[in-house]
Structures are given as structure tokens and as C-alpha cells.
Amino acid sequence: MSDCIFCKIANGEIPSRTIYEDDLFRVILDLGPAARGHALILPKEHYGNIYELPEDKTARAFTLAKRMAERMTDKLGCDGFNIVQNNGETAGQTVFHFHIHLIPRYSNDGQKIGWNPGKPSEEELDETARILGED
Numbered sequence: 368m369s370d371c372i373f374c375k376i377a378n379g380e381i382p383s384r385t386i387y388e389d390d391l392f393r394v395i396l397d398l399g400p401a402a403r404g405h406a407l408i409l410p411k412e413h414y415g416n417i418y419e420l421p422e423d424k425t426a427r428a429f430t431l432a433k434r435m436a437e438r439m440t441d442k443l444g445c446d447g448f449n450i451v452q453n454n455g456e457t458a459g460q461t462v463f464h465f466h467i468h469l470i471p472r473y474s475n476d477g478q479k480i481g482w483n484p485g486k487p488s489e490e491e492l493d494e495t496a497r498i499l500g501e502d
């Protein structure tokens with residue numbers, strides 16, 4: 368993808384603050400961090416979202432997310448950690464190259480990452496579980 372900014376960053380064509388790199392991924396600091404140390408895992412190959420990412424690379428990406436969370440927590444002394452991954456505009460994706468957000472959290476960081484809880488009826492929950500549980 369010649370016009371994808373994350374392709375260029377992941378492959379080193381555009382400089383970034385890289386905190387980890389291997390054969391498949393580059394991990395960079397987010398330029399608009401939710402909190403100190405907010406980083407992004409970028410695959411070096413272009414995949415638009417999790418639906419396009421092959422399963423073996425998905426496994427590698429999320430294993431890396433766990434390892435980065437451990438390492439970043441050790442180094443930053445954060446109090447908590449969010450791992451966020453958006454797919455599609457409706458879900459808040461703004462850069463259409465798969466990425467995982469690694470967000471260290473601090474007790475006083477003033478951020479809110481969450482949702483407004485709904486109040487579905489028992490019937491609605493039953494119906495949703497039925498649909499999702501079917502093959």
C-alpha cells in the first residue's frame with residue numbers, strides 16, 4: 368500500500384520512535400498518546416484490519432501485546448494497562464492499517480476508556496446468545 372502511512376512507518380521509510388522491532392512487527396510510540404508510553408504494534412505488511420490479518424500473525428501480534436505490556440509495565444511503573452484494537456470507522460479506527468494500542472494507565476491520568484453499559488432484557492440477551500452460539 369504505497370499511500371499508507373503505517374506501511375511507511377513500519378518499514379522504516381518514515382522515522383518513528385521505535386521501542387521494539389522483529390521480522391513481522393514494529394512497535395512505535397503514538398504521537399497522540401492517551402497516556403505516557405502509549406504505543407502501537409504495527410505489522411510490517413499491510414492488513415487493513417483484524418479480518419484481513421491471517422491467524423498466525425494474529426497470534427504473534429497478541430502474544431507480542433502481552434510481552435510488551437509486561438515490559439512496559441516494568442519500565443514505566445504504570446498502575447494498569449489497556450490493550451485496544453479498533454476495526455472500522457464505527458469502532459473508532461482512523462488509520463486503516465491493522466494496529467494494536469498499548470496504553471499504560473496511571474491512577475491520575477484523567478483518561479476514560481470505556482462504554483456506556485446497555486440494559487438489554489433477558490429475552491434480548493437470550494436471542495443474542497442463541498444467534499452467536501449457532502454454527
Ligand code: AMP
Pocket residue numbers: 372395396397398399400452453459460461462463
Ligand atoms: P485508531 O484510531 O485506532 O486508528 O488509532 C490511530 C492512532 O494512530 C491514533 O492514536 C493516532 O494518534 C496515531 N497516529 C496517527 N498517525 C501517527 C503517526 N504518524 N505516528 C504515530 N502515531 C500516529
Ligand code: ZN
Pocket residue numbers: 368371372373374375412413414463464
Ligand atoms: Zn499499510
